[in-house]
Amino acid sequence: MKRSHLNIALAVAVAGLGALLWFSREQDEVFPPLTPLAQDAITSIRIDHPEQPPIRLQKQDGRWRLVEPVEAPADEFEVASLVNLATLDIKRSLAVGDVDLAELKLDPPRYRITLNDIELAFGDTEPIEHRRYVRSGEQVALVLDPPSAALDADYSDLVAKALLPDGAEIRRIELPGLTVTREAEGGTWTSPEQPDAEPARIETLVQAWQKVRAMWNAKRPADAGDAGEPVRILLADGELNLRIVEREPQLKIDNPAYGVRYTVSKAELDKLTKLPEPTPSPTPTPSPTATPSTTATAQ
Incomplete structure (x- = not known):
């Protein structure tokens, strides 16, 4: 048999074997999901x-x-x-x-x-x-x-990363060295320690607590006891008792009732524990100096 004929025969055989393997290969079986539940x-x-x-x-x-x-x-x-x-x-x-x-x-x-x-x-x-x-x-x-x-x-x-429940209405926050309160929804925020503080500054601190979220949660140590600085937040329908247990390198806050320790960005520390600085009053623009009249009075 000529060499060219042999090569053609081998090519045909290889192609035929490939086709046989292709058509006889086992097809992947398709299974239903793990449960029938949506x-x-x-x-x-x-x-x-x-x-x-x-x-x-x-x-x-x-x-x-x-x-x-x-x-x-x-x-x-x-x-x-x-x-x-x-x-x-x-x-x-x-x-x-x-x-x-x-x-x-x-x-x-x-x-x-x-x-x-x-x-x-x-x-x-x-x-x-x-x-x-x-x-x-x-x-x-x-x-x-x-x-x-x-x-x-x-x-x-599995515990929510938000420290306060969604839609929580805060009535009072008691922090180390600072308390803010209002008597009713829509009332004016005040602070006994800083009676001259503008309500808007207090509102900023309150909103920080409403929005704060942990980066991650961990189980609170069983021997934590009363360690840390107490934080009491009175809500319209209950209260939260938290404890600030670390301020460095990240802020860590315990919720003993949940048995959870939240790790919060340190960038939130001042927002949650201090009133923001007052907005400086704008510096008044000086009035232009009056220019004496150069027009001589006619004699």
Whole structure:
């Protein structure tokens, strides 16, 4: 056989083998999401870690709240990480009877998350693509490992980063060395320590407390006790008792009722603890000097 004919025959054979592999390759199987729940249908979430108190959240009037182990407004961004679990894509699915649950750390699981009444048991990650084993009912799914700290046993990440509830109406703030107050909504702000302070300066401090947000949260140390400087904020429908525990290098404020320590930018320290300096009065513009008349009086 001529060499050119041999090359053509080999090319045809290779092309045929490629076509065979193409048409006979196994197609990727498409799976339904991890749960049948729509994200907006989820109204309750429970997180269970071994030997830790359960963490429970409920959706109330369209907003998420922690209800266990403490009652507190929830961080909507962090809760979204939990809600997103409902529609996670499944990369591979196995029947429970086809796997060793103990080997996959699913018997017992590392932790459980219950969305409404659907329990998801989380196990180990597989070593190649680091996907997480999750048991739901009689299936074990491999999913992309959820990255959020909201899934761990420390609930502090789930507490809202805003130090005051949305729409809170402040009536009085008691700070170390400074108190500001007003008798009723729409009334004039005053300060016993600085009776001459303009209401607008006090309003600036009040707005700073209404808007302040933590950069991150941490669990308040169990031995914190009464450490720090007390801050009492009286609201129209309750009060908050906080404690300033650090001023350097960042501002740290405890909320003992929530068991949370907020880390706030140091740039907020003076805004939250002092009245702003008075606005300087404008310097009056001097009147132009009168020019004597040069017109001689006619004699």
